[in-house]
Amino acid sequence: MTSNIIAAVQYGIGPLRSENEFWNRIRRHVAKAESEGAKLIVFPEYLTGQLLSLASKMNNAESCEYLHRFTDEYKSRFTKMSRETGLILLGGTHIHRENAPIGAEARYYNEAFLFFPDGRIEGCKKVHLTPEEQRAWPLLSGDEYKVYETAVGKVAVQVCYDIEFPEGARIVADMGAEIILCPSYTDAAAGYWRVRHCSQARAVENQLYVALSGLVGNMPDVEQVDAGYCQAGIFAPCDKPFPDNGIIGVGSTNRNGVVCASADLDMLAYNRAHGGVAPFYNRRTALYDTYRNS
Template sequence: MGFLANLKDYAGRQWLEYLTKSDRVLRRLDHLERNLPWQENEVEQTRVAAIQAELVFVNRVEPYVDIMYLACKEAKEKGAKLVVFPEDNGTHLLGLLPGFNRLIKSLDGGKISVGKEEILIADVFRYAGPYTERVYLTLFSELAKRFRMYVHGGSVILPRTDGKVYNTAFLFGPDGKVLLRQDKLHLMPMEVEWGLTPGSIVEVVDTELGRIGMPVCMDATYFETFRILSNMGAEIILLPTANPEEYNRFKALRGIWPRVQETPVYGIRSSMVGSLAGFKLTGKAGIFAPRELTEKRDGILAEFANPEGVGLVFADLDMPGLRAYRERTRTEQVDAQRIYSRYLPRIYKVGAEDAEDTDSTRRDH
């Protein structure tokens, strides 16, 4: 890099440092709490909320804080103990990058033109990563603490010290601490083109609500994700999504709903709408249960009506009911699982077999 380019890069980074200081986030939250205070609403039920939000690129941190604060405020005031934000919920902050609008217009497939150079989208996330991460972690930790509830901040695309870029979701406890972090395990073909890397670790966490697992979007296309989480005892699965296609009720039915039925677990899907990298994002946030645990036996506790709108949906989870149902159905599975284990996982023969073990890089945040 030449002297001038170095200087420009330095100036750009200093600007981002300034824009993304944690103090700015905290000051904005103080301002919102003063001017738009929230009302406590304690409910006995295990009430949860899923958010449907629009991806809006911001050129300052404050509007981003406002969006997330207002969603948490509504969730809390309606009695939710857990709120789930969508996939790509840190992508709004790419708007902070100098020249971002020009950059996004030059997008072609998974690549972006910067001057004469072509870079991968992952490189953009890599560059913005430290700033995005600081705002995201500060904001959602603070929201969880201030609202005294579990906050799943949605997923955010971040680089790791191994140089790879992952799509990672975070769950914050009511004390503001990170309870669980989960990389997306199955990438969409588009994300492969972008240069992202799939995760290779899956974890669950015990909370006052139940045992939680939280894969990301495309992970729900694969029954394997939910089977593994269920084997680990997960009872509630949080699934942030950002689905890049026109809405179709059958195509939209292919993810979390059948996984909830076959596993069985409670499933909470949050949805990002708007547009990203030339793709229209659609989807309905929803809260799903095994059919036998829903009034209409349709497996739906709550679902947002408009696949392109924004808002929240709420439902009360019957955890004792779910546990009893799982106990009833578990015994039928034992013999069959023994037979399947003679085939799986041995006969998987394609895909990310060459993915490196990222255990060592997993905990570098």
């Protein structure tokens, strides 16, 4: 049996007194997941947005530049934690302008980074920016889908709003993904449930695991990341050999903590071969293409 414990973090935001306090909070979540036997940990979208509580109020463009200044330390700290623990860490997402076009008004990326114990770093830029991100933030969209070979299986990343578009998840599933990591940030219940329901739908459609992580708590003086609503979880197809509701791990709503569950690849293989339904394999692509091309 190939049993892989993965952890999804419900990260509690709140005002910080120092930068070290932020990194100490991150380390405590990593230590908790490590104590549960996790091999991979997923932190939420806009994770480093909590650092905005250390500064005076800024507009969105100023906030992006402020967060960009932490890029080197962000990468260094997560690389060190991954090496020291031997765990794969998805360090949430971080706003930065590395390799962004020079002179463009929109020149920052909202990018998720995977940190490996051997020092390797892989990045996945958010492909679908929300209407607010497009309208009010100087952000650039990503334009690439990737699947990563890891110690827990073949992993892809869909950042928050990305999971609401079935095409992306189907693309990475066709590329071999067995686990989709979904770092998210939703500030209200409706946004959370969109991401949650779509995460479970993607697990059903593609017969794979989805690990959903999010921010919880409040930072009323930080306009950009003022509140978070989440119930993190690890989801599977609603079919044998999994639970009827497809939930293999879920947290307590809006409570700071870590959710751990086994993303067993043997069980996934059984589902794909012997499940009651096979939506990943029973597609009628020729028929679909007829309508797409008409």
